[in-house]
Amino acid sequence: MSLTVRDLVADAALGLTTRAGEQALDRPISWVHTSELVDPAPFLEGGELLLTTGLALRAENCEALVRRLTEVGVAGLGFGVGLSHREIPAELVTAAECAGLPLLAVPRPTPFIAISKAVSRAIAAEEYASLRRTSRAQHELAQAAGTANGVAALVRKLSRLLDAWVLLLDAGGGRLLHSAPTAAASRLPQIEPEVKKVRSKRGLVAAGFACGDQEVSMQALGGRARGFLxxxxxxxxxxxxxxxxxxxxxxxxxxxxQVEALAAARRRLRAGFLTLMLHGESVHDVLAYLHAELPPEPFRVVVLAGARDRDELLSRLAADQPSAPVYLAEHGDTIVGLVGDDALDWLTGWPGVAIGVSEPCDIAGLAEGLRQAQQAARAAKRNDTVVRFGDLAGYGLLNLVPGADAQAFAEAVLAPLRGQDVLLESLRTWLANHGQWDPAASRLGVHRHTLRNRVRKVEELLGRSLDRPGVRAELWLALQVHGDAR
Known part of the structure; x- marks a missing residue:
């Protein structure tokens, strides 16, 4: 507790008496300063107890002196009586009372140095007590951090030491890692705007703000914000x-x-074991030693591709892992999961990620399962959705061809017919009717001889015979892409 003006008045050895500002005696004192200047305010910082004998004080200056001392924020004014003035001037008492400034009468037997020493002793004792409290708290926090679940224990200990609620957030600032007490988690939506402000700044950042009737302190953990306290x-x-x-x-x-380094090491091990399994090596014994477990056979291979922040997705997957055995590993620029059907819904329930799922397989067929999942994931990239390998047949040939490649192919094949919309539509209808003249002509509303002439013109422009099945197939594929582009 800081030394207040009231504490100083209560020190009987000093013999101080209150003459004004009784209601403000609980102001803390930061220091003691002595001055006989008419206006000592320029030499004060606020919080001081100013001592004076009023050597240069005149009745007409009392109100101005009190106003200047109030503006600078002094804790109080001590007036030595029996020297320059036998009593405190009535004008000074009136002005101090009106301004709510504590005004103390200092008897002549009490030297100003005695007041300075009393304040200095109190400040030194307060600083020592603060240092001891900080030291004890640091020791208790360090002990908590050294326990089995150190991060959670540290959060709980901080909450008890400060009689406060504490939240530990992830690097994104949106996911709660730990809270103390547990009910403090409900405050997360209230502080979300402030978290975003701190996230937008770089380096070691701290912020203090009010949240309703709560005073809140928040700071980023580490130079690249591994989390937020x-x-x-x-x-x-x-x-x-x-x-x-x-x-x-x-x-x-x-x-x-440390958690991040350990997680990175585990990820590298899992990726390495996946590579070994893809080459037919048995790693069951090693996985059991590392407390990792493969799902029972047959399982499915799931590929998650296109995540904006793969590290964050891996962290979320690890934090929300189901009770059923799941093996997760990085492979190239994707995340690969080996899961049973009982956990498949969990691994395919992540929006904004292209997900491919293989047919059921065993360890011996792992490489083939990965190939199937990768192929399904490529088809899923079109809509950031989930595609099972078994469903690829229903997606059509175009879904297996990258969009940019298909468009380039169509433009090259149909380049000689650019701007010939009548010929393009006639060709499309003729091919859709398997090269039969009468049905195609009827659909177009023209005579079959007119359609024959148009098809011959197409052959002339393309320089290719439409009697060849391969040419018809290429043109049909190009026309499908051309129609989608329109």
Whole structure:
């Protein structure tokens, strides 16, 4: 607790008496300053107890002096009586009372130095107590961080030390990793706008803001924001509290770095084991040693492609993993999962990602299962959806050809007919009717001889015979792409 003007008045050894500003005696004192200037305000920072004997004070200057001291924010004014003035001038008492400025009478036997020493001792004791409290808190936080579930334990310990609610958010700022107490998780939507502000800044960032009746302190963890620590309570945070929060933030940053490094190592191992399995190697014993488990056979291979932030998707998958065995690993620029049908809905329920699913397979057929899932994922990329390999037959040939490649092919094949819309439509209708003249002519509403002439003109422009099945197939494919482009 900071030393207040009331505490100083209560020190009987000093003999101070209150003459004005009784209602403001609980102001904290930051320092003591002595001055006989008519206007000492330019030399003050606020929070001081100003001591004076009124050597240069005149009755007409009392109101101006009080106004200037109030503006600068002094804690109070101590007036030494029995020297320049036998009593505190009535004008000064009136002005101080009107301004709500604590005005203390300092008896002549009490030297100003005694007041300065009393304040200095109190400030030193407060700083020492703050240092001890910070040291104890840091020790307790370090002990919590060293436990089995160190991150969660550290969050709970910080909450108890500060009598505050604490949230630990992921690097994206939108997912809650830990909260203390548990009910504090309900505050996440309220602080979301402030999280976005801090996320938009780079480097080590901290922010303080009000959230309803709560004072909130938030800071990014680490230079590239491995997470966000949010602490709030109904009362303000003292300097010591901020030291404790900073210590917790440092420990959490180290803990998250260790978790991140361990996760990266596990991901590399899983990717390596997947490669071994694709080459027919048995890794069951090693996986059991690492507490990893393959789903029972037959399982499906699932490929997740096109994720904007693959690291974040992997973290979300790991955090939300079902009870059924699932094996996840990175493969190239995709995520590969080996899952049974009981967990398939979980792994295919992620929006914004192209997902391909193989037919059921076993370890011996893993490479073929991966090929099937990759092919299905390429088809799924068109709409960021889920495609099963068994359903590819219903998607048509064009869904298996990259859109840009198909468009380039169509433009090249049909280039000689560019601008010939009548010929293009006649060719499309003739091919759709399997080269039969009468049905095609009837559909177009022309005589069959007119259609024959148009088809001959197409052959002349293309320089190719439409009697060849391969030419007809290429033109039909090109016309389908051309129709989609329109």
């Amino acid at each position: 949010v602490v709030g309570r109904s009362g303000p945070f003292a300097t010591t509290d901020h030291h404790v929060i900073n210590s917790a933030a440092s420990l959490l940053t180290l803990a998250l770095e």
